[in-house]
Amino acid sequence: MRKMETNNKKEEIKKGPWKAEEDEVLINHVKRYGPRDWSSIRSKGLLHRTGKSCRLRWVNKLRPNLKNGCKFSADEERVVIELQSEFGNKWARIATYLPGRTDNDVKNFWSSRQKRLARILHNSSSDASTSSSHRCKGKHVKPIRQSCNPTQGFSLVEEEDITVSSSSSLMKVPYSSSDQVDDKGLRLPDLGIKLEHQPFTFGTDLVIAEFSDSHNDAANQQALIPFSPESRELLARLDDPFYYDILGPADSSEPLFALPQPFSEPSPAPRRCRHVSKDEEADVFLDDFPADMFDQVDPIRTP
DNA sequence: AACCCCTACAACCGCGAGAGG
DNA sequence: TCCTCTCGCGGTTGTAGGGGT
Numbered sequence: 186m187r188k189m190e191t192n193n194k195k196e197e198i199k200k201g202p203w204k205a206e207e208d209e210v211l212i213n214h215v216k217r218y219g220p221r222d223w224s225s226i227r228s229k230g231l232l233h234r235t236g237k238s239c240r241l242r243w244v245n246k247l248r249p250n251l252k253n254g255c256k257f258s259a260d261e262e263r264v265v266i267e268l269q270s271e272f273g274n275k276w277a278r279i280a281t282y283l284p285g286r287t288d289n290d291v292k293n294f295w296s297s298r299q300k301r302l303a304r305i306l307h308n309s310s311s312d313a314s315t316s317s318s319h320r321c322k323g324k325h326v327k328p329i330r331q332s333c334n335p336t337q338g339f340s341l342v343e344e345e346d347i348t349v350s351s352s353s354s355l356m357k358v359p360y361s362s363s364d365q366v367d368d369k370g371l372r373l374p375d376l377g378i379k380l381e382h383q384p385f386t387f388g389t390d391l392v393i394a395e396f397s398d399s400h401n402d403a404a405n406q407q408a409l410i411p412f413s414p415e416s417r418e419l420l421a422r423l424d425d426p427f428y429y430d431i432l433g434p435a436d437s438s439e440p441l442f443a444l445p446q447p448f449s450e451p452s453p454a455p456r457r458c459r460h461v462s463k464d465e466e467a468d469v470f471l472d473d474f475p476a477d478m479f480d481q482v483d484p485i486r487t488p
Numbered sequence: 489a490a491c492c493c494c495t496a497c498a499a500c501c502g503c504g505a506g507a508g509g
Numbered sequence: 510t511c512c513t514c515t516c517g518c519g520g521t522t523g524t525a526g527g528g529g530t
Contacts, residue, residue: 200499200500201499201500202498202499202524203498203499221516222515223515223516224514224515224516235500236515236516237500237501237515237516237517238499238500240516240517241498241499241500242498242499244517245497245498245499246498254497256496274519274520275518275519276518276519277517277518277519288517288518288519289497289498289499290497292518292519292520293496293497293498294496296496296520296521297495297496297497300494300495301494301495304494
């Protein structure tokens with residue numbers, strides 16, 4: 186009997202995608218009580234969702250001023266890359282520097298980026314045994330134009346040791362004597378790799394070549410890597426004497442960029458629920474919010 | 489047209505921290 | 510001081526959509 190009751194309680198909890206009506210209920214709750222008391226939403230029978238689920242939905246999708254559906258800009262990417270190297274996987278903290286972005290956004294962005302890197306590394310290692318193939322797991326990769334133009338990229342000479350940090354998945358490539366100096370006098374590291382295939386991008390502007398074992402071919406020893414000027418400068422500033430970390434400095438003491446200040450959300454919810462008497466319940470929390478805050482809540486979209 | 493693969497994103501889960509009883 | 514409850518965070522999984530073959 187008791188088992189049946191608990192089963193019934195379990196069945197009451199709804200999971201999966203949110204419906205427009207549920208969003209509406211949640212928004213109304215937040216309008217009335219503020220973004221807190223999540224667990225009361227279920228206890229009041231408003232929604233058959235856990236408090237956790239409600240909070241997540243609000244924070245990640247319904248909160249005003251979110252950049253939903255907006256891809257990360259180059260600036261945002263740079264901020265994420267730099268802050269990740271500084272703070273580690275503290276997504277919530279990193280997200281405070283990016284107005285309109287949630288920790289989930291940042292986490293997903295970073296995760297995609299890491300997967301991309303892992304895949305490229307994997308492909309490159311397997312390609313090493315079949316270097317004649319340009320096929321990239323079901324997709325053909327176009328070979329790129331080669332160039333010796335030092336102003337558009339840096340040349341890649343000898344293959345050197347390339348390591349991947351297991352803890353952070355950061356790829357590190359030692360400097361070598363063949364480091365290049367660009368037209369601004371900035372030192373560009375020799376990645377010790379040679380470009381054969383179409384490069385993939387880190388975010389929108391950082392570009393790295395795939396690796397090749399066909400280094401006997403002198404014609405292949407120099408290749409164009411289309412770094413944007415901005416990215417090249419960024420790369421050049423990573424002036425670690427021993428290692429060059431393509432994805433950002435492993436432990437840099439000074440930031441590479443002028444980082445934005447943490448974005449302060451309107452009245453972050455207190456760590457604990459505030460107990461509210463009936464008299465003050467409605468609207469009292471809304472004092473914490475700008476008057477037009479809810480004007481910017483996206484209209485409920487029907488699925 | 490069908491299939492496969494990749495990517496981005498939404499949502500869930502587990503755990504730890506902090507506050508109140 | 511301990512226990513319980515709630516919240517927040519980070520990791521993971523599931524899935525829809527797009528693009529290539």
